[in-house]
Amino acid sequence: MAQVPVEHGLMLAAVLFALGLVGVLARRNLLFILLSLEVMLNSAGLAFVVAGSHWQQPDGQILFLFILTVAAAEVSIGLALVLLFQHRHQSLNVDDASGMRG
Amino acid sequence: MLSLLWLVPALPLAGFIVLTLLGNRRLPHAVTSMVGVGSVGLSALLTLLIGVAFLAPPNAGSAFDQSVWTWMNVGGLNLAVAFRLDSLSLTMIFVVTFVGFLIHLYSVEHMAADEGYNRFFACMNLFVAAMLILVLADNLVLLYLGWEGVGLASYLLIGFWYREEANGRAARKAFLVTRVGDTAFAIGLFLLYSDLGTLQIQPLMQDAAAKWAPGSAIAIAAAALLLAGALGKSAQLPLQVWLPDAMAGPTPVSALIHAATMVTAGVYLIARTNVLFSLAPPVMLVTAIIGAATLLLAGMSALVQRDIKRVLAYSTMSQIGYMFLALGAGAWSAAIFHFWTHAFFKALLFLGAGVIIAALEEDHDIFHMGGLRTRQPLAYWTFLIGAASLSALPLLTAGFYSKDKILWDVWSSPGGGPVLWAAGLAGALLTALYTFRVVFRVFFGAPSPKVVEASPMKQPGIRISIPLVVLAVFSIGAGFVELPETLGNFPAFSNFIMNSLPPMIAHGGQGAEALLQLISAIAVLLGIALAYVFFLRRPGWSARLALSPAGNALSRFWFSGWGFDGLYERLIIRPYIFLARVNKHDVFDWLAEVLVARPYAALARMNKDDFFDRIFGWIAELNAAVARALRTLQSGYVRWYAAGIVMGAIILIATAVLR
Secondary structure (H helix, E strand, O other): OOOOOHHHHHHHHHHHHHHHHHHHHHOOEHHHHHHHHHHHHHHHHHHHHHHHHHOOOOHHHHHHHHHHHHHHHHHHHHHHHHHHHHHHHOOOEHHHOOOOOO | OHHHHHHHHHHHHHHHHHHHHOOOOOOOHHHHHHHHHHHHHHHHHHHHHHHHHHHOOOOOOOOEEEEEEEEEEEOOEEEEEEEEEOHHHHHHHHHHHHHHHHHHHHHHHHOOOOOOHHHHHHHHHHHHHHHHHHHHEOEHHHHHHHHHHHHHHHHHHHOOOOOOHHHHHHHHHHHHHHHHHHHHHHHHHHHHHHHHOOOEHHHHHHHHHHHOOOOOHHHHHHHHHHHHHHHHHOOOOOOOOHHHHHHHOOHHHHHHHHHHOHHHHHHHHHHHOHHHHHOOHHHHHHHHHHHHHHHHHHHHHHHHOOEHHHHHHHHHHHHHHHHHHHHHOOOHHHHHHHHHHHHHHHHHHHHHHHHHHHHOOOOOEHHHOOOHHHHOHHHHHHHHHHHHHHOOOOOOOHHHHHHHHHHHHHHHOOOOOHHHHHHHHHHHHHHHHHHHHHHHHHHOOOOOHHHHHHOOOOOOOHHHHHHHHHHHHHHHHHHHHEEOHHHOOEEHHHHHHOOOOOOOOOOOOHHHHHHHHHHHHHHHHHHHHHHHHHHHHOHHHHHHHHHOHHHHHHHHHHHOOOOHHHHHHHHHHHHHHHHHHHHHOOHHHHHHHHHHHHHHHHHHHHHHHOHHHHHHHHHHHHHHHHHHHHHOOOOOOHHHHHHHHHHHHHHHHHHHHHO
């Protein structure tokens, strides 16, 4: 099976990370922000896997499992926050939560 | 046995600590006495055992060094808490612990009714510990620690009855006057260290002898500074003014500190550093002259005092004058021998005086006494023995052998001579005169009304009697360890002390020695006879003499201790107070007002219209503007913060990658 060049894998991860970042910064809907965060996490996981396959080490894949775990935990808290947000502001627009303006 | 040496000062120190820590509880007298007397008693016992071990073969009489711990080790200065036992320090610690123990025992009874009983023993133990550290110290800094320690204990005990202002004043006077000498001593230590690089006594002496030429300026400076320290501590001219006032303390304190031990610390210091003094002949000469002058001056003052303790105080100054005379003549062992006998008979005299004073309800005036011979037989006999020893009654007493050795050594030493000898001889006559003046006034003659009123008198108990008797035995017997060539030739003390002090090069034969002894014996007997005539047989003569214009002026002059107090009052104290008062009334204040405060006020007036204020206003406005600008960063939008995090991360990564 032909090896995917490591540069391609890393570029894909970078593109995914940038897409997620733009989503986080540009989206106003809290739910979409969380989705974009997931994309960013997975891009980081992809980078680990690519690096692990490049050096023929299992560590990258193991680390991805950890990232999945962390992501699951993060999502559970994030969704709870989404519910609370909806209850309080009757919307999911993050810009409604600007009570800390200086 | 010798390795227990450290316990000798440690035991009294422990006693002091225990008594101090338990001081705020009302300790029963029995416990205080047990700790206070027991610690010094054990120390004395230990000294005795150590002395036996020290004299035992095979290394009989060789010095023993013991280092307890490193005190400090900084910048090349390595000081240990180390003790050195040689024949000189053994003599000293024997006197300190043994006489100290007897005086502590005496105090149990003498001080029994005092409310400061516990404090008294704490301070006495502190004194004994400090004195032992002083004499055992193997370097000059540790010696200085003990030196200041005894000064502190002396201060505390002179001002023991601090509720009377005069006592506190006397304590401060003693402390300040000795401080003058101590300062010179400290400067001497700095000089020695900066030039020779060590303060350990033995290497220091060797280095000094090797590097300094005899009579060189630095040797003279060092010896003179040490001499100044010794003069302060030992109450010699011109720093003698504190000792008569120090009699404000309890009598056992006067006996232990201001007669037997502390005031002889100066003698010890000079004997210990005798190499330095040998390198500085002019300083030796000054020492001898000061000793001779002090012994005459103090003897004359003792002759006219009314307070029995002040007589003894002037007598102590006079006897230490003898020791300084001997030191100045290079007769080291004679000085230490006189210290040895003097400690016993002078402590005895003070303790006897304490008995009489206690019986007469704290009356010190010898003109209020009289006829006490039958009413206080024990005090009479012991005081008489002490007085005989002090006035050097020939052949029998210890004082005769030590004073005679000094006189002979001063005569025959190259550093002495007939003039100094004559001063010593005149002193011997004076000593006999003033001593027996006290004896005849106090114990003989008709009892004064005061005495009749106080009869029948309280007799001393066993705890006072034992020290009196033991000291009386020593006042006779302590002289027989050194007999001159003409009288048995038994120089045991000189031979003993020779390991630590160089012998004196003497010239002169036995014939001359016998002649001088005869002369001094006649002087002593003449003094006693004069005292008998003037103060017992024909008291009217002395009274008439004192009332004649010249006699009156002279006796007032002597009574005031040659007017030194008045002199210092005018020379030092009043100018000082004057300067202080002038200062209070604003010389410097006024200068400060004219030079600083007024120009400043003028500037401030000119500036009323806010030049500086405006600067501070600008600073405040700048702050506000920055705050406003920064406030916009706190938009409250979470995405804005996320963008901030991203920007920060990008900058960090960029600096890491592009660097």
